[in-house]
Amino acid sequence: MRRLRRRCIKTETGEALPSAPLTPEERRHRTFQRAIKLLAAKSRSVAELRELLLQTRGATVKVVDEVLARLRKYGYLDDGRFAFGYASLKLRQRPLGRQRLKRDLAMKKVDKTVIDEALDLVFAEVSEEEQIDRAIEKRTRVRGRPKNRAQAKSLFDHLMRQGFPFELIAEKVRAASKTDLDDDI
Template sequence: MRQRGKRTPRPLDANGLWELALKALAARACSTGELRQKLRARATNLEDVDATLARLKEYRYLDDRRFAENYAAARLENQRLGKNRVTQELRRRRVAPSLAEAAVEKTYGQTDEVALIEEFIRRKYRGTTPGDLFQDDKQLASAYRRLMRLGFNSGNAIRALKRFAAHPELLDQFEPPPETSEE
C-alpha cells in the first residue's frame, strides 16, 4: 500500500537550481545564506549551488547588503522595532553579523530610540492617561520586558518608562547595563 504524505523533492541540476532560485527570489527577498540552504536541499551537485549563487550576484538579483538595509528599513517603518531585535532577526536570516550591524546602524542612525519607545507606549496604552500607567512594580516589569523583547536598549527603555510611570522611583531597581562610550 502506498503511503500518503510528503513527497521527497527530486534533486535538481544547475538549470533546475537556477529556476528554483528565481522562484524563491520572486516570492520574497532572501539573504545569500537562506537561499544557499534552500538550494543545497535540492542540489544533485553542491558545486552547482555556488555557481548559481555567483550568477545571481552577477546579475544583481542577490545582494546581502541591500537585503539587510531594506529589511531593517521595513522593520523600523512598519513595526517600529528596536535595533537589537532587527540585528537579531537579520542574523537569524543568515546575514553576516558585521553586515547586519552596519545595515541597522545606517537605518537607525538618525532615529531617536526614546521617541520610538514613547510612541509604542502611547499606542499600546492609548486609553489610559500617562499618570495612571504602571501603578506598581509588576506592571513596570512587564512593560520593561516587553520593550526588551522589541529590541530596545535598556537604558532608553527605563528613561521612557520613567516619563509614564505613576511612581518613577520604582524604576531605580532596574539597573541598566553600563553604556559603552567610544572615546
C-alpha cells in the same frame, strides 16, 4: 503539496522507464530557475537561499555556488541590501529596537558586519528614541499607563523583548510612570 513529475521514457511496449540523470547544464538551469522563483516570492539572504537550494533534488554544492555567483552578478542577491530592506520594513510595521533587529538578521544568517552597517543606515533615518516612544504609545493605548510597579515592570519587560537598550527603557518607563503619578496628585 504538489508532486514532482518525473520525465519518463516509454518503451515500445508502453512501459515507462525512469529518465536519464540530469546533465550538469540541466542541473544548473533547474537550480537557477528555483532560485529565481524563491527570490520572486520574497527577498532572502545569501546563506538562506543557499540552504534552500541545497535541499532541491539534483542540486550540488558546486552548482549552487555557480548559481549564487550568477545571481550576485545580475544584482539579484546582496546581503547588504537585504538587511537594510528587512530592517526598514520591520520598523515600518512595528517599533523595534536595534538588538531585536540584529538578532532577527542573525537568524537569517547575515554576516555581523553587514548587519551593523545596515542598522546604522536604518537608525540614521529613524532614531531608536522615536521607536521606543511609538512602542510605549502603542502599548499604553491598549493597556493604559502603568499605575503600579507590576504594570511598569510589564511594560519594561515588553520593551526589553522588543530589543531596546536598558538605559533608554528605564528612562522612558520612569517618565511614563511618573506622569501618571503626577496626574493623581
